[in-house]
Amino acid sequence: MPELPEVETARRRAEKYITGKGIAGVYIARDPIVFQGVSSRKFAAALDGRKILAVKRRGKHIWLELDERPWPTFHFGMTGRFHFYHRQSERPKFCKLELGLRGGRRFAMSNVRRFGRIRLLEDPERCPPINKLGFDVLLDKLDVEKIGRILSGRAAAIKAVLLDQSVFAGVGNWIADEVLYQAGLDPHRPACQLSTEAVTKICRCLGRIVRKAVAVDAESARFPRSWLFHYRWYKSSQPTIDGKRIEFDVVGGRTTAWVPRR
DNA sequence: CTCAGTGTTCAGTG
DNA sequence: TCACTGAACACTGA
Helix, strand or coil: CHHHHHHHHHHHHHHHHCCCEEEEEEEEECCCCCCCCHHHHHHHHHCCEEEEEEEEEEEEEEEEEEEEEEEEEEEEECCCEEEEEEHHHHCCEEEEEEEECCCEEEEEEEECCCCCCCEECCHHHHHHHHHHHCCCCCCCCCCHHHHHHHCCCCCCEHHHHHHCCEEEECEEEHHHHHHHHCCCCCCCHHHHHHEEEEEEEHHHHHHHHHHHHCCCCCCHCCCCCCCHHCCCCCHHHCCECCCCEEEEEEEECCEEEEECCC
């Protein structure tokens, strides 16, 4: 589910479905990994009876603003999802948290692989990990000069730096590869060697890709046919795009699909 | 049966 | 302290 467009889409759906609703009934799964050891009693006590005022996002993190603190804060990991439904019998598999809402609706987060996290924070925006995040393409203006300065101090491959949440909040593996493909840049290039022109291109492509993905509700089938995204998954079959071979390397610890120039 | 995966964090190194 | 690398985390589906 989980790069910026998917997370923003989940945020919008949640905003529409649960804003203004009162919480009446909380289910918390016993899962010390996802809840990082915070007891289910403490969680339920913090949420039950509260009113949901807003649903906010920064990077890949989402939190609910309630009428009283602390506030629940979600990270999807690789497999986290939100669910919206009415009957308890529809509770999803691997449900970690379910809120009953006044009026009969239910809201839940599931997480198969347990890389996701649900935290209880006094002030999510000012607490780690959210206060450590860098530029969020949708919330912040991408300041090319500032970003250029950051990149000039990083010797790691640009692909690795694109994945660094303290620089580009919300960018994940497919967005990083898509940006570099559309910008015509080699993912192995040390970030500090990029020209101003290359940095400008990265910022432009990043903005365009994320906005477009959000505009189609992060439904990948509606991403433009020209995007590398559609061709990158068939690793074993030597895929091509536009007649050019797609290469697969591990860069920044992640599988990287890229197209050598010419 | 084996392995990779839309992610983060932490230990270890330089 | 900082930048960086690689492993660990947990589980499913190809």
